[in-house]
Amino acid sequence: EIRANCERRSRNLRSPGKASAAPSADTLLSRTRNLRSTRKAFAEYEKKHGETAAGRRWAKLFREAIDFPIPACNWTVPDVGMEFVWINALKMWVGKYEVTNGEYRAFNKANHSGPYLKYSLDRDRQPVVYVSFGEISAYAEWLTKREREAGRLPKQARYRLPAGREYITYAQCGDDRKYPWGNDWPPITGKAGNLGDTTSPMDSKFDTYTDGHPVTCKVEESRENPWGLFGIGGNVQECCANETEGKQTFEAWRGPDWHLHELPYVQCRSSRADAPEGMAFVGFRLVLSLK
Numbered sequence: 001e002i003r004a005n006c007e008r009r010s011r012n013l014r015s016p017g018k019a020s021a022a023p024s025a026d027t028l029l030s031r032t033r034n035l036r037s038t039r040k041a042f043a044e045y046e047k048k049h050g051e052t053a054a055g056r057r058w059a060k061l062f063r064e065a066i067d068f069p070i071p072a073c074n075w076t077v078p079d080v081g082m083e084f085v086w087i088n089a090l091k092m093w094v095g096k097y098e099v100t101n102g103e104y105r106a107f108n109k110a111n112h113s114g115p116y117l118k119y120s121l122d123r124d125r126q127p128v129v130y131v132s133f134g135e136i137s138a139y140a141e142w143l144t145k146r147e148r149e150a151g152r153l154p155k156q157a158r159y160r161l162p163a164g165r166e167y168i169t170y171a172q173c174g175d176d177r178k179y180p181w182g183n184d185w186p187p188i189t190g191k192a193g194n195l196g197d198t199t200s201p202m203d204s205k206f207d208t209y210t211d212g213h214p215v216t217c218k219v220e221e222s223r224e225n226p227w228g229l230f231g232i233g234g235n236v237q238e239c240c241a242n243e244t245e246g247k248q249t250f251e252a253w254r255g256p257d258w259h260l261h262e263l264p265y266v267q268c269r270s271s272r273a274d275a276p277e278g279m280a281f282v283g284f285r286l287v288l289s290l291k
Contacts, residue, residue, distance in 0.1 A: 068152040069093065069288060077147065080106050084288050085228045087170055094162070094170055095285035097219035098127035098231045098238065099139070107142050108135075116215050116280045117201050125218040127236045127283040133250045136161065136239050136284045143286070154290075160248060161241040162287045164271060167254045171268040173226045178267055180225060180233035180255065185263070193223040193233025196261035206261045215280070216258050234258065236283035237272065250277075257281040 049055030069075040075084045075093055082103050084093035101113050102124030113121040113129045121129055140159045147153045162170075171180050179185065181192040189210050196205040199214040211234075213221070222231035231238075234256040241248035252271035259281050260266055275282065 069157070071290070075288065077143070078150075078152070080143070082143075082286075087227060089169055089174060090166055090287075092166075092290060093288040094166075094227075094229060095287065096229060097222075098236055098283050098285045100125050100219055101128045104128040104131075104139060107139050114280075119201065119215040121216050121280060123218070125220065126216045127219055127231070129216065129236055129280050129283050130278050131283065132277045133239060133241075137241075137248060140286055157288065157290050159286045159288050160243075161239055161284060163243065164240045164251050164254065166287065167238065167240050168268055170227055170229055171225075171232050171255065180266075180268055181223075187233075193231065193235065193256065194221075194258045195234040195256055195266070196259045200259060202259045204261065205259075209261075213258060231255075231285070234260070234266070236281055237275065239282065239284040240271070253282050 045058070046055070049058070067078060069084070071091070072086055072088070074086055074096075076082065077084075080103055082099070083096040085096050086092075087094050101111070101122055105111050105124075111128065113126065115121060120126075140161060144153065144158045144160075147159070148155070171177075177183055179187070179192070181187055184191065186206065187195065187209050189208075192209070192211070194211050194213045194217050195209060196202055197213070198205065198207060198210045199212060200206075201214055211217075216235055219230055219235065222235040223233050224230050225232045232255060235258060236255075237253035237257045237260075238255050240251045240254050242251045243249075250273075252273040253275045254271050256266040256270075264270060265272065
């Protein structure tokens, strides 16, 4: 019975309805109650039967039926492990963290972010750097294709780069803050993110701010904003894109990074269209949109 419910609700949640009209975000939002009750039933099943051979076999089928992104629920990409947070103001998911070396190597096993002076930038949970716009776009296309082939994405949904206006929305968190950490200047130690602090190997840096990270840090250590996103207040500058007829083109690098401390570059609305790509301080995060 649980399996039948999983399969029926999965079909309903995935179904685009008439071929001429994909479901709206609001329509999909109204269906989340069914998914939550199905996942609750599945959790109860695993608790009761998950240790039996039959339970393990059925559990695999259940997961395939309910393991896909649904609006108003956070989402983790299976196997890759990339986490996404549902941002209601944008009606889409935003990467909880910047894309890491480990996540990027699922696409390109040979990738190495290398060192900066004596400091490693290449650990699995550090953000991937030294990437170009073309490489970033190829990664988003690969992830979209992979998830569509796995049956976890409807045709109209895709992983892509955020637009500049979308970045500003989740950097300001609905309160029109000037900086990703609020309105304090200079930033207060422990209240901002991974910036050009007193431990930085750069000659020019904050002399009153310490975050303890001379270069990029693990994405989980880059400080969380009020909407549950890490690294908005500093770690790497993030790639944003313009979009015309479904094709993305480079817009700018946005946000503070581990070596920045200058006022013009650390505001929520700051952007650097002239910054070179493929540098030690530029990376990216993805969004998952329904259109």
